[in-house]
């Protein structure tokens with residue numbers, strides 16, 4: 001690597017400058033839990049922009065009706081934050097199921113999005129939460145994308161030359177919201193998911209409103225299973241409806257056979273996770289009825 | 294050759310300064326620049342925790358954390374866990390419970406458990422298990438290790 005090969009800017013302007021005239025293949029280095037694995041394996045990039053000191057990427061606050069999460073916020077910080085738990089329980093649950101303490105202390109939200117793994121857990125939760133991702137560059141200013149517009153395929157994103165992820169905005173959960181995250185792996189805590197399901201919905205006047213069901217590790221990208229959502233929208237949650245939605249979800253996903261699991265097993269996991277999530281929603285409704293809240 | 298970056302930080306309680314290539318990991322830095330060989334390289338991919346160290350009190354993977362990121366911060370390796378000349382209560386508990394066989398995982402286990410005990414001074418068994426989720430042991434079957442950490446929490 002040349003003198004140009006490594007930059008450690010002190011602020012966002014410095015980072016954007018370093019990215020603006022950067023050679024093709026330049027990478028942002030955040031926590032390093034993905035990138036350092038490649039570097040250790042001998043892969044080299046023409047330029048690395050280490051954003052560890054960029055304080056503008058560290059925001060974590062409720063602001064303008066949304067939870068604003070800086071790209072540099074770690075999984076460990078999400079877990080320690082009461083606002084995250086309260087306003088974006090789904091993101092908190094995904095953080096809680098994420099790897100181990102040793103990884104959570106370094107892995108960032110921005111890295112999870114841009115790494116664009118089909119099994120990315122935070123990305124999956126953010127997809128189900130209708131989060132908006134803010135990208136910024138020196139030339140183009142700020143633009144905002146949905147998670148499904150950002151993540152295009154395994155390792156592939158809509159990030160343009162000179163752009164980095166600055167913040168993610170998550171709409172605040174309404175009091176009627178229900179969030180549930182399910183994940184499985186051979187070593188659940190550590191291994192990347194064999195399958196994961198993130199569910200966010202509201203129950204208002206006994207009916208399901210704006211259901212979101214997102215499935216991880218069963219398609220080239222974290223995938224919303226819209227036909228299953230349509231089964232639920234505007235209907236009353238019953239065991240029969242839950243079954244219908246679970247089967248619809250299993251039908252839409254496009255899992256593959258690999259060393260970790262077969263496609264058939266993954267499809268069954270999706271159905272089971274959707275069933276379990278929606279049953280928990282039904283139970284939570286019964287509890288709130290019983291307590292009159 | 295990569296140009297090296299100068300960094301200054303606190304290592305096991307002592308201010309230090311060194312130069313590192315920008316892609317060097319904390320693990321190689323402590324082993325090669327400071328001859329602290331307690332932290333181990335096993336998988337080099339984040340899966341085993343043998344390389345764990347404490348950065349500003351948080352447990353991190355030595356193998357995947359860039360050395361430059363410790364600039365201006367406080368780094369503690371397994372060598373820095375002892376209390377003055379004596380072993381820390383956690384280390385004594387490992388000896389008492391026979392939680393060490395080949396010992397390769399032990400430094401990382403001690404580091405992860407130290408972080409856990411700082412957060413939960415009297416952890417439940419479940420909390421110990423979750424605290425050590427990122428650390429693999431090929432010898433002990435974990436029972437003695439978990440008991441040692443629980444014991445240390447009872448002292």
Ligand SMILES: Cc1cc2nc3c(=O)[nH]c(=O)nc-3n(C[C@H](O)[C@H](O)[C@H](O)COP(=O)(O)OP(=O)(O)OC[C@H]3O[C@@H](n4cnc5c(N)ncnc54)[C@H](O)[C@@H]3O)c2cc1C
Pocket residue numbers: 027028029030031032033034035036037071072097098099100103106107108109110111112113114115119120121122159163164165166189190191192193338339340
């Ligand atoms: C042992 C182990 C277990 C893991 N378990 C899980 C798990 O359970 N769930 C899961 O989802 N993931 C898991 N991962 C993957 C990884 O930890 C996550 O993807 C993490 O969120 C990456 O964040 P980072 O900051 O470490 O990324 P880095 O390695 O620093 O970067 C990853 C990618 O994102 C880009 N990038 C980072 N920040 C920005 C930004 N602000 N703007 C533009 N580009 C950016 C980088 O250029 C790079 O391409 C695991 C990894 C390991 C090693």
Ligand code: FES
Pocket residue numbers: 333334335336337338339340341342343344345354355356357
């Ligand atoms: S050597 Fe770092 S996790 Fe295995």
Ligand code: FES
Pocket residue numbers: 392393394395396397398399429430431432433
């Ligand atoms: S004692 Fe040998 S790996 Fe744990």
